[in-house]
Amino acid sequence: MQYFYKLSTKDFDQYTALITQRFSVHKMGTIQNNDKEYSSSTLSYGELPMEIILHIFRYLSAADMQIAGRTCQRWREATFNTEFTKRVLVRFSKLCLSDMLTPAKDYAKSEMPFRNFCFEEISFGPVQQAMSHIGSTAKEIIFDNVDIGVKQFCEIMRLLPNITSLKITHCSQLFMSGSFLENEPGLSFANIHHLSLSDNQYISDAILMRLTEMLESIYSLDLSGCHIAYHNAIQRRFYPNEGDILPCESILTFKFIIRILALHHEHIRCLNFSNTLIGAPALSALCELERGELHLHRLGLAKCRQLNAISLNLLLTSQTNLLVLDLSDTICVNDSCLDVIVKSVSSLQELNIAGCVNISNEGASLLNKLKNLKHLNVSRCDGIQSDGLTNGVAATLNVTLLILHMSHIQVCEEAIKVLAKNLPELRVLNLGYCVNGVTDESVQSIIQNLRWLRELSLESCFRITDAALTGINITQLVRAPNLRNSLDGIQSYSNLENRDCLNKSNQLFKISLRSKAEEEIVRDANRKKAMFEAYELNLIEECSTDGYNLKHLKGLKSLNLSSCNKISDVSLKYGIQFLELRHLSLSNCQQISLIGVQQMVKDCPSIEILDLSDCESINDKAIQIITKALTRLRILHISGCSQLTDHSLDAILVNCKNLQTLSIHRCPRICTDIEERLAEMTTLRNIKVDNTTNMDNACLLRLKKRLEC
Template identity: 35%
Template sequence: MFKSHHTYFEMDLPYEVLVYLFKYLPPSDRQAASETCRTWYAAASDQCFVDNKAVVFYKAELYDGQEPLDILVKSPVDFSNFVFSDVEVSNKTKGFWDTLGENIKGITLRSCDTCEKMFVYIIEKCPNLEVLRIESCRELFMSGRLLEGKSDGITANSLENLKVLSLTENQYLTDALVSRFTDAAPKLEELDLSGCSLQFHLGLVKRFYPTTIENKPLTPSESVLTFYFVLQVIISRAPQMKRLKFSSTLIDGSALKLLADVEDLRLESLEMFGCDQLTNSGIVKLISYQTSLKVLNIGMCSRVTDQSVVNICRNLVNLESLNIQRCRAVTDLGIVELNKLKKLKTLNISQCELITKEGLENGLLSMKNEILEEFDIHSLNLDESGLIMISEKLPNLRSLDISYCFNAVTDKSIQLIFKNQVWLLCLKMSHCDKVTDAGLTGMGKAHDDEEAVVSNYDQCYTHHKIHLGSRAEEEILRDARRKRDVKKLCEKYSSDSYTGYSLERLKSLRELDISGCNKITDVSLTYAFYFKELAHLNMSMCQQVTHKGIEHLVKNCPSIEYFNLIDCYNLKDEAIKVIVKGLKRLKSLNLRGCNQLTNKTIDAVRDNCKKLKFLDVQGCRAISAETACTIGNIPTLHTVLVSKPTNYMTEDGLKDRAPAPTFLPALMRKLLSRRSP
């Protein structure tokens, strides 16, 4: 429907055109568009979008013929990916699998309660399954008999279309269980054993495999999970195996050397995050053979040094993503080689304390880099000039994390980020406490003939009087003066074309983290926040923010879905009312530690939030657990976090001594079961 010269007319776009246009929208916008009319709903539910969606069941009771399974069975949309998290998958759901099984391509079971027989039934009913993830399902593997024998109905090709197999965080996993899965999956391309008790010690292998034929085990062990056997699986599937994940295991250099010797293995992705036993010698040998790697994750591996980084940069010329987070032995000697990675799009060098500005300047930033899109340098020991150099040499960044870079992130450097990084979708600058309203609004230096607003505030509040108060009082006075002056400048230039280099320049911003930036006030929320696509906002510990700034924020950023306001103790009920009334897409609201909130906040949430899934009001002393439980009628809500029920103060200041419920989860489930359809 369009309006032109006071005349309304309709223009019906073809279905194919709508689908094409919707491809340019993020998922949340596409969902909002689908609520416009039936035609738009059909276009937004096209199979090309549905294939990238997953239906999530979280802590729900699942029964055939009842919600939510009944809705999916009757739905005209054919969903193909399902995630079951903290639920019981029992024989009461057989009708669901009978009806939808043939269309299902992806299943994730996360901390689920299900039996072996039911799992086999699910596999039989999903012949087109391509992705199977079984995470932290201890009971399913405890007996060690899962998929054992053809009597269970499992044939050699029951998982013949399976490409991705993840068995993470399963402590009872054994070689025999892995063998049964992989034998039934001839097209397997990805294997994930992260967080499993994978054994690498040669003595242990000899104990369970005392006799072998041509270096292959006679029978997979039913007692232990060994890298020795997993290696045999990889060898047998080498030509098609593309991705391996061994994060949070005891994989060491010797294991990598064995992996490097596998013929016909051409890996594209290898993840070994948090593997403390990794050594340089193993990494060097592996990457000398696996030169086709595009993704390498060796973050949190304490033994990795410059030797590994240098060889990575020289051998892996096709690398697109590299994570060396908290590899503390890495120095500038390794970082200077990063300029050899011409295809690198994602780089994480956070928490590497020995990396300096000089290393980046001589390596990654030796010339303008227009390829890198995601850069994580949080907790790096840089100065202001180092961050300015990053802003100038990396013009096409989409994601930047500069959290905890205390010395680098100032009003001056952050304004140059706003000037040069206009394509940013995600910006994280948590706990950068030197940033003020002057930096976010672009008024740090409002004009060439204007003096920087905050340049002298960190020296002393006044040069003419001796301040007799405490240091904290002096800081409060300084902040008040800064806020006043920045506000005057914003009002002065708001009607002119000049906007400075403010946060507002990042028009496409979708995620922003300014938690712990305590000098940010309502002035920034009023004059710098104009983001129609902002969905994630973390303002925890921004303690100078009040309802006045929140009003402008909600008005100018209507698409916020995840809002974190932990320890914003100046917020009152009226601010939360503005949030829940104005943010129609709100899914997660974290109000922990906002101790001025009362039960009126819960009333406002209950009356206005139609899509809320998560609410945290822990530490809000004036909110009673009993009142918090009354919001159970919100149909989308699945998690409410409240403080332990105790006596609390009412609005009249009197203690309410009514007994609190002794078992809150049971009460919540009861309320949810009674909600109106």
Template identity: 35%
Template sequence: MDLPFEVLVYIFKYLPKSDRKAASETCTSWYQAANAHCFLKNKVVVFYKSTFTDDISLLEMFENSSTIYYNYLFNEVELSSKTLGFWDRMGDNILSLTLKNCDICEKVFASIIQKCMNLEMLTIQSCKELFMSGRLLEGKTEGLLTESLENLKVLSLSGNQYLTDALLNRFVTAAPALEELDLSGCSLQFHLGLVKRFYPAGTDINLNPSESVLTFYFVQQIIASKAKNIKKLLFSNTLIDGTALKSLSETPDMQLECLEAHSCDQLTNTGFLALTNHQTSLRELDISLCSRVTDQSLVHICKNLVNLEYLNIQRCRAVTDLGIVELHKLKKLKSLNISQCELITKEGLSKGICAEENNLLEELDIHSLNLDHTGLVMILEKLPKLRSLDISYCFNAATDTSIQVIFKNQVFLETLKMSHCDKVSDAGFTGMGKVESAGESDGPIMSNYDDINTPQRINLGSRAEEEIVRDAKRKRDVMKMCEKLSLDSFTGFSLARLQNLKVLDMSGCNRITDVSLRYAFNFKELTVLNLSRCQQITHEGIEHLVENCPSIEHFNLVDCYNLKDEAVNSIVKGLHRLQTLELKGCNQLTDKTLESVKLHCKKLKFLDVQGCRNMSPELACSIGSLPTLHTVLMTKPGPYVTDGVKNRTPGTKFLPALMRKFRLH
């Protein structure tokens, strides 16, 4: 008996996106439920490196589909006049349109915009040819264009070096409801000398915007004219300075909710003081990689921006404990990034975010901080509701003992990143310490193999050889303990306790072996896994991993040089949702790997086989015939050496449409 449509939709609301997508392939009724309006409004149709020259193009497939999609993204594609039929039929339904690195001329773009009458979000990123002439939309800011952009709320023109005041004016004039403006990475000019040159005294800036430069002076006038609507501004990777930020913050009637200004080295305390005094409604602030941000700025932020929910001060290296202690004043903070701030210590954090138990903070990024394991344990005990945690490159903080606290307290984690935490071993991931005997007290006992008392012997080997011996002993002892699990022996806290994990990054954790993959990995919702440079894992561990983590879509195994063809064969057979597979530097892989990929990967989009010297470049190229595959990274072929003689025979010729997919390195 089939469930009613409404019941199916209700059930699907509890499924993750990847599960819902897989369920939609089961039958017609499930497909329809998975494409109900409540799901479709967040779905994006992505065309990446696609061509529209076939008799039945990809665009025609969506034209003839019974499902109507509202959001489209075109990345590295050519949009010509041949595609205008698609916009004639589908334009009224499109709410969000994104063009990235696209080859499109002014005439075609103008036609497309005039057909999309209900646009709410428009993104044009790094399409330099579109802006190069400066004539885009000239004479079209009235009539149909104004009707098309009447509902536009989000305008992003990031990364366009040829954007000018005149071009920006044509877009903004036609968008009366604009709420968000993104000019990140544009050549925004702040020097007053340029303003005087292009706008002499008495010039009406609104009637004669410059067709040569993009000036902050003009942008500020645009923002001031729409101050009551503007809620979000993005000026990342520009030369905005403290004076400009101060002037912007003092715009009458403007109440910003979000400001992104990362990688803006000219920003100073003067600008942040004005920002915090005038824009007290801010909920999101990103000032990462701003080298002039100091404790004074952070003090004003924590004092005045009491509604702040997201704060990013990554690599603001002048920030010390004096500023960090003020973080306890942000009572609504949900996401915090203080990574790469080298002067922050445990003492500052203890008086800041760890001053009391915090049940509101959900995302924390502290990678590359100078903490010891006691500092990390303090953070983990005070923040029990974390959904995302990044402790990468915390070399001294992440140990077998401290990650046990993660597995014990952070049971809601969905994202865990611990790249290059090379002190963590199988003992920590599995929760196993030394073998317990009767009479020992309950509790996890984490072994410190480096401190085991052994008889003094004359050492004739190197330190590296000693480490290899210790790793082998550690692996053997943990394996013995894991095998005793069936006897209900006491264990610590395993990684498998984090059942909500969707993203896991363990790259560079070179002490983990197949033992961890076998006994600590059991995640039904895990979609992204990074095991790059985990050089002790083999196909035996991969087989158990694939069996227990069937939802993986993005798998990184770069420089895992102990992997053989059997491992990749298990991956491509068992991971039916696999979209990205990175095998760079896995130099034991052969053509059998490519044959397995070609035979079993039905959804693969990205493949990296650089440095796999036992693979045939010709076979690697032929794998591009997979319909979903859009990018293959491979090592440039030849010349080959045969009997000591270089063979410079040219490789096989391939169709240009196929070679688009490859990047030779």
């Protein structure tokens, strides 16, 4: 994950001086360089020094960099720099890959030296030319749920001699026969140091031994989600004699995994046994490898429900060099485990304990001793509340923590304010479902203090209103003569000034016979009316904004406001204004309509993922505007938008040139055969329509047509 880091004043001055030295622009438009004058009214950005261009590109995302590379030949050359190409993942998804068909045919002509490739749900045809071209630069290869046999896999791997990382996931049929890599002369995996075989059902001891024997050294091994036999009784069934050294072709046992780890103990630094049945005896065996100098930097034990705290503490005590630890949804993790982590693994930088329900405030308070912690996930930890966080990572000013996930946590408003004040360097903050603590005032505190945020999630925090995101002073709106009739609705939502001034201007002795729920509905309706009237009458510019506007988080790239149903078009016009915003979720925000969408697409032109599910006010005109203005749109969710008709499909077909995923179920007014119509979209890979979870018919139809060509 890339983050936007601060550019120091010293660096800025150096680059400014360098530009000034090479290009001196006079008022009359004359450019002076090395005492030679050239008549020119503008300065060409293509003439910038390459070091300046490379420095600028370091702040761009992969999508921005590809677009910038189309500006001129010099900028295109800058994108070829190895520093940038190694960050890009080239994904081939849901198609037949063949030298005779696009995109493999087109990619063989590419000059860009990409390093990372992913083949997802691919059927392979003749691919010798494409794979030879890929193999000249490839370093990392991912096979995810591909349709491939052992023979073809080996032929492809022979064309990839330089890869250092191999990931094979959800490819059970590749290992089903048991003859994987058997009698394959001339095949070498000597350069591979990172091996991942996650979520494969038919891996056996024999297959794993054949594969690892080809590797000279293993730095990381991922066997998460594999069917590993840990119980001694099962191992004795397949290895009745203690001296058996021939690996079995029917089962994958921890006995042979330990043997592999012992052979590569000098180099291995990353292990992942997440979502397996690993238990206390297996951890004890790992601890014994400490004598062989097994020093891990990354360890994954997520969803390992057979562990106990004693064996886990013993392992953590022995692995003092850990930098990344994933214990999410591991029930045995408790306060004693955190105490061991704090004392033994003081250099830890990333900790994931999401779903560890046995951790209390006392254990969470110990986290303030991890001075190097940059990434913390405590989501769904029912035992952690406000005190655990304010006495833990936010006990004092903490400028190290960059990422904090704390969704589904019972925290109060004051605790979130303390977090915002003491964690000023946060780049990612997830407060989803923190209903009690996320209010207008706490969101205002976040905007005020966390100016470096890049990702913010307030999912299902339904208490927040437009005032939280815009900083609009509600009491000033009350004084507007045209809004007197909506005074009741605003009265209970004035969070920026003393509410007493509202009480004095209203009927203080008015008796209501409504229930509390009915009062809430009426107040909400009146507040909506007042905000819409202020919007239509253009009164918002005239009122003072004593609070902080969300647009002050200038580098925000992801914003999740799903189910924040008090957010209206006012926020879209006056709060959501980000040039770098990539992901915006407004699902189940019933007050979002065409009015707000028109302004949002102008202020946020870089959106790639947009979720408008269950926004009942979204109509065909809004979809037309969205698809035409957001040229980078890759994922669009519009399920449950009951006003949409076939005209929305027309807009998507005509305007969306990069769309890969479309969710359009529960739209009753769309009568067209969606799969047949969208089959013509060459970029579309995932379609979600009614009565299916993931409709691939369009992909199959498109594939059939391509094969017939």
